[in-house]
Amino acid sequence: MRKALDIALNDLRVFFKDRGNLVGLIVVPIVMTIVVGIGNGALAGDAPQRVRVDVVDADGTALSAGFIEGLRAANRTLALCPFDSGEDDLCGLGDDRTLTLARALERLVAANTTAVVEIPAGFEAKLQAGEPVNVIYHANDALSAQNIALQAVQAVAGRMGGAQVASALAGRLADSDGLALTDPAARAAFQQSAYERAAELWSADPAAVAYRLSAQPETRITSRQAGFGQSVPGMGSMFVMFTVFGALYVLIRERANWTIQRLVMMPVSRGQILAGKILTWFTLGVIQFLVVFAAGLALGVNFGKDLLALAVVMLAFTLCVTALAFAVSTLLKTEIQANSISLLLALTLAPLGGAWWPLDIVPPFMQTLGRISPVAWAMDGFRSLLFEGGNLGTVLLPSAVLLAAAGVFFALAVRRFRYD
């Protein structure tokens, strides 16, 4: 593999000898990141971003309405869906503003909401009869934002029913079918803590609840973070594609120049040559990400707590894009094709996958369609780290998808790559 490394080093040297490449690698991406960042920041406004909580009221009584009012009072930063979804569609519900339990749970899985609070039918009746009643809290435990919602639910449940209203808290992944903890001991312990907490809150000044909730600064998203936190990973992903898709043109040039053919006629295996070329473009992709991320750091973007997870998403995306470039390169013959295809690919995959604006502001079918773009998966990972306090666990799925796609593309590329 020594020769693959030598090939990559030589290719990188050739790349950097062309000063024009530095403009494409540094100047343009940084300018675009700033411009798009300002645009997205203005879009988000200066108000702290509100955390969505879906509320499904199956009871529809005065008491259940009181519960919801209580939630609102407990924490004003919560957007209670569908009730708070005004003109601006704060809840991202689209035209159909009704929220069934099934739809709410889907939204939870898709991370379009942070929690679902289910008020069961018979809530008022049972409460008045003095029977225990469960308000069910569904959460995706991957999201830290649940804490403020959970605390609000607990607080209200505590206030309303004292010891009679128990919050059955489903502290598990939202896509599992159970609605409560299945381990009886854990359930008991959890409910116990909820009781205690409820009692404590009940005895305390309700204002204390509000204080506790607002003391979580990481849930407050500034417009700076909303803007650059979107544009840095977004433009980063897009320019990684621009840079890496440059391989399409260069590979054709190298065949025209006969430098690839010359390598094949030397005692170097085809595998080493291909590995060297892949390493070159993967490295350039990583450099491109680092350039934009460094700019992001200078712009004051908070990259979250888990830098390892950030690196995992970044490397998985770059690998996927590199593999895609090499797979596509086997289909192209001319330099003109290469230039237009790389432009076309980058300029469709980027907005489709949410590189220009967050995907949750586009219609649902576009969100679904966007999943074909590797950018969408990368942005899932990046946004969970930059906005939702995510970690290695939360980026696992998007990274795995990107790596699987990379595997498929590489398999195609290795089989069809042309050396002559």
Added chain:
Amino acid sequence: MQTMVEVRGLAKTFRRADGTAVQAVKGIDLDIFKGEVFSLLGPNGAGKTTTISMISGLLTPTVGDATIGGHSITRQPTQAKRLLGVVPQEIALYPTLTARQNLEFFGRMYGLSGKALATSVDEVLEFIDLRDRQKDRVETFSGGMKRRVNIGVGLLHKPQLVYMDEPTVGVDPQSRRRILDTVMRLKEERGMTVLYTTHLMEEAQELSNRVGIIDHGQIIAMGTVGDLIQKVGEEDRLFLKVGDQAVSDEVLRRIQERVPGVTRAVYDPPGAEGEDRSNTSGVIIVSAKRGRRALPQLIQIAMEAGIEIQSVEVREPDLEAVFLHLTGRALRD
């Protein structure tokens, strides 16, 4: 004599995008002996580059195989390629890198490193006489200088065998002279085996111990220059330039029938076979024993046909004549 390269039944069929097949090489058998310069002489499109590509491991033969120093190029490519230096017809260099950077990189690909690499690069720069330009980008070089770097790359690991595919294409006469001298020095000073392809018979004639004439993907004659010229006997060739005047088959037939000693008369129209050839004039090429004697009658026939002859040249037998003899076409230079 020890065989360095052994080619058996080598053939290549390309498939075009439209589905049609091109038989670029149609079954070649060839032995190249240690220490000789072997030339593959043939016109454009004869299959020279395709042959070189197959016996250097770039293209997989459709049929057949070749061995280099006993290693099969298809089954033991790495061992075979270690013995070999290749100078491709294209200038296969990185234009934005300097001559030295190019040589260093390709040297590493031949497995050289450290001091051995530096020494080797220095020697090659000396050999191709570009020491003082080593720090300049290749793109700033003249055609001839690029050609020399292109050759240098193939010599880095001091191979026993080198393939040179039309190394003089597109260079000025002075650079060509230099390159031909280089080939001779490789053979004489280093005892190297050289496979040299060209469409220029003078080059083949000057350099080669043996020549293979290749046309339409087949070797149609092979041997020393002397052997090959024997094939055409003592015939001279007369070149009668006629500009853009039309020459009918009737005229050619009359020449063949009426002039004693004439074995063949062909017409080579102007601008044929395209490319950058400077054949702005049509030529009647006549093969004849003791050609000078045939001259008056030839001119007579031409005048009868109303053709004005602009110039006449008589050439002694050479490889060009052999090609003409074998194919009925001019090799062209």
